Amino acid sequence: MTADSAHFQHFDVTTQPSQGVTNVAALRAEMKKLGLDGFIVPHEDEHQNEYLPDANERLAWVSGFTGSAGAAIIFMDRAILFADGRYTLQSREQTDPSVFSVEDFNASSLADTVAKAPRGSVIGYDAALISPFGLNALLTAADSAGVTLKSVSPNPLDLAWGNARPAQPMALIVPQPLEYAGVASADKRAHLAATLKANNIAAALITAPSSLAWLFNIRGGDVIRSPLPLGQAILKSDGSADLFIEPAKISDGLLEWLGNEVTVAGPGAVVPALKAFTGQSVLIDANLSSAYWLEAIKAAGATPLTADDPCLLPRACKNDVELAGTTAAHIRDGALLTTFLHWLATEAQETLPTEIEVARKLESIRKSGSDIRDLSFDTISGFGPHGALPHYKVNVSSDLKTAKGNLLLVDSGAQFLDGTTDVTRTVAMGEPTAEHRRMFTLVLKGHIALATVKFPAGTTGTHLDALARQFLWAEGFDYDHGTGHGVGVYLGVHEGPQRIAKALNRYALQTGMIVSNEPGFYKAGEYGIRIENLQYVTEAEIPAGGERLMHRFENLTWAPIDRNLIDVSLLTPAERSYMDRYHARCVELLSPLISDEVRGWLMQVCAPL
Template sequence: MKRVNKLREIMKNKNIDHYIITSNDPHQSEYVAEHYRGRAYVSGFTGSSGTLLVSNDSSKLWTDGRYFIQAENELKGSGIDLMKMRTTGYPTLEEYIKENVNKGEVIGFDGNCYSTNAYKKLLELSEENSFKIQINNDLLDEIWEDRPTVPKDKIILHDIDFCGEGRNDKLSNVRKKMNELKVKSFILTSLDDIAWLFNIRGNDVKFNPVVMAYAIIKMDEVTLYIDNNKVTDEIISEFKSQNITIKRYEEIISDVKTLTDSVYIDPAKVNASIFNAIPKEIKVIEGINITTSLKAIKNEVELRNLENCQVRDGVAMVRFIKWLKESIGNMRVTEISATKKLSSIRAEGKYAKGDSFGTIAGYKEHAAMMHYSANEESDYEILNEGMFLVDSGGQYLDGTTDITRTFVMGNITEEEKRDFTLVLKGHINLSMAKFLRGTTGVNLDILARGPLWKYGIDYKCGTGHGVGFFLNVHEGPQGIAPQNNTVVLEPGMILTNEPGIYKEGKYGIRTENTLVVVKDETTEFGDFYRFDTISYCPIDLNGVVKELLSIEELEWLNNYHETVYNKLSPFMNEKEKEFLQELTRVI
């Protein structure tokens, strides 16, 4: 409340009636460096997604279903009202502004951290309601004591032996698409796209091996805008030999002002400040980043490396499960200590570069919060009872992993066993999908939810997301969710499969594997695709009600466990093999 009130004082001094703080950085990243976590600093809500609107007499925070429980807890006593996105009875941010911002009033925000899409919606509303917009106000600097600085670690080059394609070939493919779109320039601002295009990786965002940078691609030249302290003379020389110029990060705005003819942008990723700098007389074509679609389809080298990476990650997971099961009752194990143990086991693996996101380790009712993160006050001790959900992943030079297992720690209720099995049924249904070319994730989402819907149960999030290659664990454009997504699933795309059941105050269950889209067969009716599961880790059979599984589902489970054993056992000692054999037994 003190921070909100301090913000209001500054707003009053600057004649700003309403101030918006997003969760974004200047690149509209999902996860951001600490320097840009201003919404969390002011509101106290620490989830990755949310928008705060502070007005003279009220404060509102919008977030999605993944964070409702967490946000309600963290906002207690703050004076900030929770606005539940995509929930009946709660207006969207734009709807609220339309009804509550009056003629002549001023809305302010930092244009660097506000997307073009959101900015254009506000412009439309301002014309309707005759309010004013100020986009050059970063008020956080004035209230945030000891604000973290932007990281300045050196970048590394991602070897072609891992990524399978050189930056010149990637640029050539980008330019082919630019030619089709009839554009002379392409402004690229999303960090994972830049890392992929230039085969570079960094350490600017925790868990995401990206670097703060912009790029402008033209038909005859390329400019990368980055802090000069992050690049070595060798990298500068190599880029120069490939006709890639390196300029200071801040020079992007002045160079955008000099663009001519036509430009391509992704309005969901380009910030309002850059959009405002584009000369009004040139043609602006908007769409999803060209690189995003290219990056989504992994090449043969990436897929081969990812297979090796997933096997190593599976071995780490089994070693963690063995430690967990053998430690409970013999030593004190908590959500935090279990998280640290899993990270340390993963770190021993070849090519390991840390976790791919903050591990979600929730025991009993904590797991009902989809993105729960334990702290010293909330840290539960794991006992020989109930269920323990662990959602984790690793970053490796040869891939990125994301896997969730819910462990049965002891006696659980019949309701818990039923729900565990329903989640498994949904997971298996999606895993076994065979679908016609042209199918989107929206078409398949019902396969995972169907078994839960029969019991009047649902989960308030998507079923699956894309995964990067030694990049962001959440990667578009593909996804599996009930919301409209027109991206067609194509061979080489990676997606997660993670249905779940979350009962507030009781427990949470999620089973997640990573899938790759592959060709199945071609018939007179067209090309058919399927999923291959590329995560290798046992599913806790102690939670499975065999009688609830169909013959086909039971066959899938036994075949999956046979594959897990065959993939992982060659890398294990005899005791680990015996343990794994029990976990993957036929039922």
């Protein structure tokens, strides 16, 4: 499948059938051959991807659960699926209760289960699917419980899957032109190599698909909704590099684009290539790579040095060309989204479409944009009680018809050659209640607080998270997800290392980093509210007499916020002024790109509060 043919994969709303007894039985048969009492099945694949190619959807194959985060442990007499709160409904709907018990997923879930296994048990794992840090936690738990944790290869699940397993993706890898990338690959490699050399590190083994895409200025189509190529690379301290990809993925002109300092070989050449660094240090990111690669470095006679992927921070801090590109992409996407919001505010108020029809309508409008490549994730379209599930994914079984008197939450995004978007709008179907308006406005106040804050250099997202929650906290409410995640430029819609959340994050927010601003409120069984824009970090003007370098956020997302849900009496004059400025800017930027009918509506809904 070429990169072009992978574009705009149709929004998938089919219900994944529960795998139940059949696939679990097949796995247990392979486990028995290996003398295993249990086997760990992470969601992540060999590349630690969040979103996976079909061939790597091992957790979905064995359990039926298709969420983007989770894990399972299959014992000979029982099976446990771990899924976090985003997937409470989906995980139970997609699994066979006669086979799987479903439990909450957190950082210690797998280790805690290993620690409770009967003494003497042998639990298998695939080292290619677990990070070194994750494996260390499991080994510690196993040791304390008298349990043996055994690395097995080949993976017994892959053996059980057999010929029915889809083929690995072979999307062509294509250049990302300099007009979008901003900095040549040779310059990126030289900069990173200088740091390696200064620290007496011979090379870095890079396995994260997003790092490969950024470092070599290439894009692919191996991962759904993300233009990522699967492979590995060795960046050497002299600035040269070895790129390991399937030969079938090499597009016309790609080798010339990569240049003479980049050697291209197949994936099987990685381990032999590591032997060139015997007796030397090789950097590996223990959070982004698998335990398999750490062991491969050791086996080659090199010394693994666990540290951040050298691409991590440079990739996160967008250059001026990337920021200009994503700014333009967000404006174009804002026009498409505004056309959709006009439909929701007019025709949809009478036809009352289902959740699937809403998602499909937005997809069709976005698809009309000539330069759009794909969605950036499957649209979240949740009405009423489904809106209270932050990462709800509609399917044919759960599809609700909208009705007047409740809220519709739509979280969506798109991939453009020059940017990646992610935006959430909550709209009222019919007339909202006073409670809807009150809670929406509390969320909006937090959104504005985070959008307008100035903060000193060195501040992390952890320090800012409470700003978005303060108005909910004051009334005794909160939400259980992070407030902001990093976003790439024609890369992943979830990109680290920066984030805004209660959980400790050690990475300061730096100029050029893109983060989402998405506080929310969720009333279980009734409705959900989330307001999400993307914004990037830039330097702030320092008032006269100020002493510290300060940062602020520059907004990227432009689309009207449902004024019918705003209780203006709860806003301060400064907050009202912000909303008026934001909506005036929406009219200014989007009006040239939308129809006369949509423009007239936009001017009405963006009038001063």
